[in-house]
Amino acid sequence: MTHLTYFTRKPLHAAIAGVLAVALPATALLAPAMPAVAADDSTQLDQVVAALRGISTLKADFTQTDRSGRTLRGELTLKNPGKIRFEYAKGTNMLVVSDGSSLTFVDYEVNQVQRYPIKNSPLGALLDPSRDVKKYGKLIPTGNPNVFSVEVKDPKKPEYGIFTAIMIKNAAAPGGLELANWVQIDAQNQRTVVRLTNQKYGVAVPDSAFKFRDPRRSSRRPG
Template identity: 45%
Template sequence: MRFRPALAAFASLALTAPAVAQPNVIAKVQQHLRGVQTMTADFVQTDRKGKALTGKVTLKQPGKIRFQYGDGVPILIVGDGRVLHFIDYQVRQVSKYPIGGSPLDILLNPKRDLSRIARVVPSAAPGVITILARDPQRPQFGSITLAFTENASAPGGIMLEGWVALDAQNNRTTVRLSNQRLNGPVADTVFLWDDPRPKKKAG
C-alpha cells in the first residue's frame, strides 16, 4: 500500500488552522465530489488513541459506502444510501445512524452546497488542499476535514487523499487513502451484508 508523505501533517493541522474563504477552491472540491460516481481505495484508519486499521473502502453515489476491514477485524461499516450500519460480528451487534447525522454526509451527499458549510483550511503540507466542512445549523453532527492533491485526470482536477472526522463526542478518526480508482463499475450487491444478530424464533 502506498502512502503520500504530504499527508503526514494533515491530521494535526486540519483541526487547528483557521478557516479562510476561497470560493474557487470550494468550487473545485464541489466539482470533484459531484463528478465521482464510484470510488474504490485502500485506507488506513487511525483513531484518537493512535490505533490503526487497514482495509478497502468502496463508495457509490448516491449515499452508499462500505468499509471492509482487513483479516482479523470483526467489524464492517456499510451505508445503504440512508443509514450507516456499524456491524460487530464478534459481539453480534448492529448499530444504525442516519447518514445525514454523520460527518460522512459531506462525501455521500454531493448535492449539498459546500459554499454554505465549508471553508478552506491553510495547509502546511506542500501540494495539499484541505477544507473544513461543518453545518452551522447542525453542530451536533460534528465536522469533517477533507484533504486533496492536484490531479489533472480526476474530476475537478483534484484527488481526494483522506479526511479527519470529528463527531459530536469529540472523537477524531483519520482516514488516509491510496490506490484510488474512480468511476469504475461497482455493483449494488457490494453494499449488502450478513446480519450477525440471532434470528427470532417464529411463534
C-alpha cells in the same frame, strides 16, 4: 449519550468513532466565525466541491487511525449518491456500510447491528448530496498550491460533527483533485484520520456491494 454507547465492545466503539469522527483541536468548535472567503478562495472551494461531487465510484485501500493511535486497515468502496463500504482486513470482524440513507455498523463477534442516518454524521459532507458543502465549507490554508483542504461544519447543528477533506492535484482524478484523506470529529470530540491509497475512480461497482449479512438472523436458534 450517543448511539455509540449502545455497543459494549470497545474495539467496535473505536472503529465507529473512526468512521464518524478531522484532525482539529476541540477548541475549533468554539472558534469565532471566519470572515467571508476571498474570490480566489471561493473559486478553489468550487473546484473542491466539484471534485467531491464528481466521484461516481471509488475503490481504495484505507488506513483509519483514531485519536489514541489505534489503526485499522481495509478496502473502501464508494458509489454516489450515498453508498460506502468499509471492508476491514482479516481479523477485524466488523463492517461499516451505507445503503444511501443510513450507515450500518455490524459487529460479527457479538452479533450487534446499529444504524445511523448519514445526514447526521460528518460523512454526510462526502455522501449526502443534499449537504451544501459550499455553504458550510471553508478552505484551510495548507501552504502547498497542490494541496487543498476544506472543512465542512454546520454551526447550527454541531451534532453533525466536522468533516475535513484533503485533496491533492491529480489530472487523472475527477475535477483534477484526488481525495487523499479526510479527518473527522464528532459531537463527542472523537477524532480520526482516514487515509486513502491506490485510488481507482469510475470502476464498476454493483449495488450488491452495499448489502451485508445480518448476524442477528444467523444467530437465532430455531423455535
